[in-house]
Amino acid sequence: MRRTCKVKRMVKVSYKNVLREPIMAANRKIEDLINQRNKIDRELRVMQSDCNHSEQTIKQVPLGEGCQTSTRWVCCECAAVIGYPSGYELNKFFKK
Numbered sequence: 001m002r003r004t005c006k007v008k009r010m011v012k013v014s015y016k017n018v019l020r021e022p023i024m025a026a027n028r029k030i031e032d033l034i035n036q037r038n039k040i041d042r043e044l045r046v047m048q049s050d051c052n053h054s055e056q057t058i059k060q061v062p063l064g065e066g067c068q069t070s071t072r073w074v075c076c077e078c079a080a081v082i083g084y085p086s087g088y089e090l091n092k093f094f095k096k
């Protein structure tokens with residue numbers, strides 16, 4: 001019984017800590033930039049979901065923060081990453 005109470009309290013405390021954790025940066029300028037980026041990301045997602053990706057090309061796309069890139073089919077119109085090229089398509093891409 002005692003044990004259950006302790007566990008419950010611990011869960012509650014850690015949950016509160018998560019809520020108190022600042023989601024945005026303390027720096028106003030950075031918070032503003034993050035807000036802008038979120039707004040742009042939302043807008044991009046909406047526009048890309050409306051696009052029918054009629055024209056596609058193989059491109060090197062960045063993978064996350066680093067300078068690593070990967071080869072993908074990308075929409076010419078909205079820059080959405082569509083999928084992975086096949087081995088044959090990759091060969092053609094790297095030969096040109």
Ligand SMILES: [Zn+2]
Nearest residue numbers: 051053075078
């Ligand atoms: Zn598209």
